[in-house]
Amino acid sequence: MFPVKFHSFRGASILTLALLISACSTNKYAATEKIYKQKTKDFAAIISAAPPAGQLYDLANPTNQTWVGSVNFGIRKPNFVILHHTAQDSLAQTIKTFHSTKAATSAHYVISRDGKVVHMVNDYLRSNHAGVGKWGKDTDLNSSSIGIELDNNGTTDPWPDAQINSLVKLLETLKKTYNIPTANFIGHSDIAPKRKPDPNKFPWKKLALKGFGYWYDDVLQNPPVNFDGPNALKLMGYDTSDLNAAIIGFKRHFIQSDITPKLTPVDLLVLYNVYTKY
Ligand SMILES: [Zn+2]
Incomplete structure (x- = not known):
């Protein structure tokens, strides 16, 4: 809320008030903002509860655990x-x-x-x-x-x-x-x-x-003969449990002109080069 000086020039203050009212009434996101605020309030309550609710590690043996809040922590x-x-x-x-x-x-x-x-x-x-x-x-x-x-x-x-x-x-x-x-x-x-x-x-x-x-760099070196493309994809972070999907993901990112699920010799050059950076 903005401070409004009613004792200043009267014409200007009425104009300011009219603008404020119009701004409030035309906020088309008022309803969703209200939901956002309520949700954050609910989460704040979960975070500030001490002891935290529902975090007992052994429900069968609740007397074997206690809560003593630390003073050293941050937000994730x-x-x-x-x-x-x-x-x-x-x-x-x-x-x-x-x-x-x-x-x-x-x-x-x-x-x-x-x-x-x-x-x-x-x-x-x-x-x-x-x-x-x-x-x-x-x-x-x-x-x-x-x-x-x-x-x-x-x-x-x-x-x-x-x-x-x-x-x-x-x-x-x-x-x-x-x-x-x-x-x-x-x-x-x-x-x-x-x-x-x-x-x-x-x-x-x-x-x-x-x-x-x-x-990848402009100049690409040949990978070593034992270079394992699928393993390199895995080490970069790709989920290789479906290898074809992982290859397509890699090619969408780094090759783009061809996204077939097959590592061509050129794809392997690119893969080896970027893999060494990850
Ligand atoms: Zn998306």
Whole structure:
């Protein structure tokens, strides 16, 4: 709420009041903001309960455990950033989807084609953007990552400079604030290659040059004769339990011109080069 000085110039104060009333009555997100606040309040209550409710490790033997709160702790921080394309036609449509309890999906940030950034979930909270997926041994990427949705129809849309420039600025802040490793800027198709193709034909190289994710060098060395491509994919983080899906995920990210589930000699050169960076 802004302080309004009624004792100042009368005409101006009435005008200010009228503007304030109009701003309040036209907040089309008032209802969803109210739900957001209530949910954060509920989570705050869970966090501040001491002893925490429902966290007894041995329900059969409750007398064998007690609660003594420590004074040294912090709040858990995100350690990955996962990029998506919205597969929608506008920012407004995406916001509408992220307000639909039926869709049950969200992202921490949405970036429009013209570079406008909309923050929708506090970085410290878990947004529903990653779904079922795996990277390395991490099987709950929603808990460990920030999700960024880029407004893009996922097929014919280009990636405008304004959108990428805003993304880079946001990534700079996130990387610095949460000390996120360079390797941990990845795509939805990396962690869920069986289900997700996004972000499609994305300019990953541009991001890698700024320090977000890795890209291969201009000059590629031949891998050693015993180079194990599938194992390299696994060590990078890909879930190779479905090897074809992992290869497609890798090729969507690093090859793009061909996403067949087969590692060609050129793909192996690229894979060996990026694998040594991860
Ligand atoms: Zn996605």
